[in-house]
Amino acid sequence: MANLALFDLDHTLIPTDSDHEWGRFMVKQGMVDPENFARENDRFFADYKAGKLDIHAYLIAMLTPLSKYTRAQLADLHAQYMHEVITPAIFPVALELVREHREAGDLCCVVTATNEFITRPIAQAFGVDALIACEAETVDGQPHSPYTGRPTGTPSYKEGKIVRTGAWLASLGKTWSDFEHSYFYSDSHNDIPLLEKVTDPIATNPDDTLRAHAQAKGWRILELFQPS
Numbered sequence: 001m002a003n004l005a006l007f008d009l010d011h012t013l014i015p016t017d018s019d020h021e022w023g024r025f026m027v028k029q030g031m032v033d034p035e036n037f038a039r040e041n042d043r044f045f046a047d048y049k050a051g052k053l054d055i056h057a058y059l060i061a062m063l064t065p066l067s068k069y070t071r072a073q074l075a076d077l078h079a080q081y082m083h084e085v086i087t088p089a090i091f092p093v094a095l096e097l098v099r100e101h102r103e104a105g106d107l108c109c110v111v112t113a114t115n116e117f118i119t120r121p122i123a124q125a126f127g128v129d130a131l132i133a134c135e136a137e138t139v140d141g142q143p144h145s146p147y148t149g150r151p152t153g154t155p156s157y158k159e160g161k162i163v164r165t166g167a168w169l170a171s172l173g174k175t176w177s178d179f180e181h182s183y184f185y186s187d188s189h190n191d192i193p194l195l196e197k198v199t200d201p202i203a204t205n206p207d208d209t210l211r212a213h214a215q216a217k218g219w220r221i222l223e224l225f226q227p228s
Contacts (some may be wrong), residue, residue, distance in 0.1 A: 005101035008186035073092035
């Protein structure tokens, strides 16, 4: 039977933070007030690393600028962002890790606290169609309609990753116990709840807090990249 393979994205499959980098990209493109947004973007990133992020406030700050643009305009901007920022940060070693699970027939999913607008094309670049990410509200609830600038649903952050993954599995008619092995690769101590949930947690390029936790628990530690 196929196993379950879950992957965090930022600093796990790519050696950068796609959310923070998108914020910097928006500043460069003149999409946001440069001074205020750059300061807020850096503060939110520091809060995330410290494990004290106000996820709702952060999502509003990141999603509000999207409401000023059509989806076609946003698609063009994202394509430029992928070309300039993300594609150079996708390394063969990470692609191979995901490919090994896909070729084994495992059910693969990227599970990230970054919003779906930023991350769906990145997950697809890894050949993963299933994505659990923070959801962006649209004006009429349809997936391709303009964004309102507000989040919706349960944020896939900390314990929310367990809630959202469980709901996704249920939508497929599956439960955690259907899999002999469930893997989760993550770099962040914010993901300890989901790492504790799976049968095979892999601390991947772990931060200092997660590294210590993984060592105490006897979890596998994987270094895909040199720490940035």
